[in-house]
Amino acid sequence: MLSVEELSAGYGDILVLRELSLAVARNESVAVIGPNGAGKSTLVRTLCGLTAARAGRIVKDGVAIERLAPHRRAATGIAAVLENRRLFGELSVKTNLDLAAREGDRRPAQARRFDHASLFELFPFMRERLGASIQLLSGGEQQMVAIARALLLQPDLLVLDEPSTGLAPKIVKGLVDVIARIRRQGVGILLVEQNVALATEAADRAYVMSLGRVTRAIPPEQWRGAQGDGEIAKAYLGA
Amino acid sequence: MTTTLFIQSLLAGLTNGFVYGLIGLGISVIFRGTRVVNAMQGDFALVAGIAACLALDWLGLPIAVGFLGGIIAGALVGWAVELLLIRPTQARGGSEDSLLLVTLGGAFAVSAAALLYFGRDSRSMPGFGGNRSLDVFDAAIRVHAVWLIAIAIVVVVALRLFYQRTPLGQSILAASIDPEGAATIGINVPRMRTLTFMLGGAVGGVAGVLVSPLITIHYEMGLLLTLKGFTAAIVGGLGNPFGAIMGGLLLGLVEAMAIVFVSSGYKDVIAMSLLILIMIAMPNGLLGRRGRVGG
Ligand SMILES: Nc1ncnc2c1ncn2[C@@H]1O[C@H](COP(=O)(O)OP(=O)(O)OP(=O)(O)O)[C@@H](O)[C@H]1O
Numbered sequence: 352m353l354s355v356e357e358l359s360a361g362y363g364d365i366l367v368l369r370e371l372s373l374a375v376a377r378n379e380s381v382a383v384i385g386p387n388g389a390g391k392s393t394l395v396r397t398l399c400g401l402t403a404a405r406a407g408r409i410v411k412d413g414v415a416i417e418r419l420a421p422h423r424r425a426a427t428g429i430a431a432v433l434e435n436r437r438l439f440g441e442l443s444v445k446t447n448l449d450l451a452a453r454e455g456d457r458r459p460a461q462a463r464r465f466d467h468a469s470l471f472e473l474f475p476f477m478r479e480r481l482g483a484s485i486q487l488l489s490g491g492e493q494q495m496v497a498i499a500r501a502l503l504l505q506p507d508l509l510v511l512d513e514p515s516t517g518l519a520p521k522i523v524k525g526l527v528d529v530i531a532r533i534r535r536q537g538v539g540i541l542l543v544e545q546n547v548a549l550a551t552e553a554a555d556r557a558y559v560m561s562l563g564r565v566t567r568a569i570p571p572e573q574w575r576g577a578q579g580d581g582e583i584a585k586a587y588l589g590a
Numbered sequence: 591m592t593t594t595l596f597i598q599s600l601l602a603g604l605t606n607g608f609v610y611g612l613i614g615l616g617i618s619v620i621f622r623g624t625r626v627v628n629a630m631q632g633d634f635a636l637v638a639g640i641a642a643c644l645a646l647d648w649l650g651l652p653i654a655v656g657f658l659g660g661i662i663a664g665a666l667v668g669w670a671v672e673l674l675l676i677r678p679t680q681a682r683g684g685s686e687d688s689l690l691l692v693t694l695g696g697a698f699a700v701s702a703a704a705l706l707y708f709g710r711d712s713r714s715m716p717g718f719g720g721n722r723s724l725d726v727f728d729a730a731i732r733v734h735a736v737w738l739i740a741i742a743i744v745v746v747v748a749l750r751l752f753y754q755r756t757p758l759g760q761s762i763l764a765a766s767i768d769p770e771g772a773a774t775i776g777i778n779v780p781r782m783r784t785l786t787f788m789l790g791g792a793v794g795g796v797a798g799v800l801v802s803p804l805i806t807i808h809y810e811m812g813l814l815l816t817l818k819g820f821t822a823a824i825v826g827g828l829g830n831p832f833g834a835i836m837g838g839l840l841l842g843l844v845e846a847m848a849i850v851f852v853s854s855g856y857k858d859v860i861a862m863s864l865l866i867l868i869m870i871a872m873p874n875g876l877l878g879r880r881g882r883v884g885g
């Protein structure tokens with residue numbers, strides 16, 4: 352569904368992504384792990400078109416999208432929750448969701464999996480908080496709104512950049528459940544995480560990133576076995 | 591001092607206040623949508639005034655049509671400014687200060703162009719209701735001034751509804767609050783910025799065609815209007831449409847009272863001193879932080 356082929360990107364004179372390649376199949380959940388500064392967020396930004404690709408390709412369902420303007424990428428079925436969520440803090444929850452829904456409504460009927468009712472099922476607190484301004488929500492609630500906003504774009508691939516950042520352990524557990532339920536709707540996941548517990552529970556397999564490259568692909572058997580033990584964290588995150 | 595004189599000054603202050611408010615409204619529209627402090631707002635008004643004047647003089651169009659032409663001219667200048675000045679500056683990573691400077695340069699350029707093609711003389715322009723006036727407790731207010739006030743109120747209410755209720759208005763807000771977040775949900779951020787400048791230009795155009803019949807058109811009027819409008823917008827809390835009108839009214843009325851109770855030579859000193867005090871007491875403007883969000 353998504354394949355990234357020898358992608359290079361960076362800022363000014365700095366090259367961050369160096370011929371990075373990875374792939375996500377339909378309805379698969381794949382983690383990207385790596386230490387701080389590895390270029391994980393740059394990868395997400397380049398997928399979204401916020402950082403320009405210098406070389407290489409981003410192919411979504413057979414179409415090269417690396418030259419597409421950022422606001423046109425949601426229409427290809429990719430939705431991302433960026434680092435720090437990037438909600439519209441002064442606007443209400445409802446307005447944040449409505450803006451995305453307007454874009455999602457243009458997706459073909461068979462791609463439209465989410466509406467307000469199904470989101471309330473996923474995030475029950477949201478029903479009561481629709482009128483509240485984003486600034487009044489807790490960090491966990493904001494993360495859920497950011498995910499809900501991305502889902503209303505009706506993606507078939509949801510990219511999450513460190514959704515667990517700053518959240519209490521209990522809420523991170525809830526995130527595992529949320530990701531599982533999103534997958535059950537037929538949405539693939541690309542999960543950038545440093546929280547290995549979350550990543551191993553929510554993803555089928557993983558890529559390890561370091562210095563702008565994929566240095567290792569961990570297949571499902573090994574990834575599942577890694578659950579709960581600190582070995583991966585030690586080996587790949589410099590923890 | 592007679593009551594009539596007092597009421598007369600009050601009416602003049604009210605009218606001026608709405609003019610300042612309209613200019614401030616355009617500044618706040620542009621600030622809200624792009625975070626650019628636009629020092630050309632008064633020149634949008636100047637261009638609109640000139641365009642309306644030409645439409646009325648040369649083409650002999652009805653007043654309302656000429657005014658509409660002026661407003662469209664204002665929107666077109668806003669569009670051109672965003673495309674030719676703002677966008678290239680930003681593409682090169684220009685800071686907020688450099689953008690302010692660019693618009694200031696644009697203001698002088700428009701003023702110089704007006705001098706070149708329109709001349710040094712002031713021109714008068716017909717307004718709504720000709721030169722007729724209404725009596726208010728023995729004082730008089732021009733019919734056109736009443737129209738100005740009514741239209742200013744309609745514009746500010748319409749803008750509020752636009753930002754609160756319409757998808758386009760909300761997209762413009764979203765694009766300015768977090769451009770990258772907006773782009774990832776399908777909002778065409780550059781287009782929102784262009785539309786913001788066109789909207790600001792149109793609001794400046796409304797101010798220009800409405801004020802011209804009252805003060806005559808002059809090539810230097812742009813910067814003067816910008817200064818007053820800027821004060822109105824800041825006092826009201828930059829970025830808040832309602833605040834800009836309230837700030838304008840306060841400024842207009844204080845000026846009028848300064849003329850009545852002190853002397854016209856001191857009106858700016860007194861008005862500005864009072865406004866400085868207000869800003870010290872309420873640094874976020876009359877409506878405060880919350881006001882910035884609501885408008
Ligand atoms: N806007 C920017 N301008 C210049 N350099 C940047 C910019 N953003 C990131 N970088 C640099 O690019 C490199 C990769 O950063 P990136 O944010 O992609 O890493 P990351 O893997 O997401 O790290 P983290 O785990 O801390 O989020 C870092 O060296 C960083 O300093």
Ligand SMILES: [Mg+2]
Nearest residue numbers: 391392393434
């Ligand atoms: Mg990051």
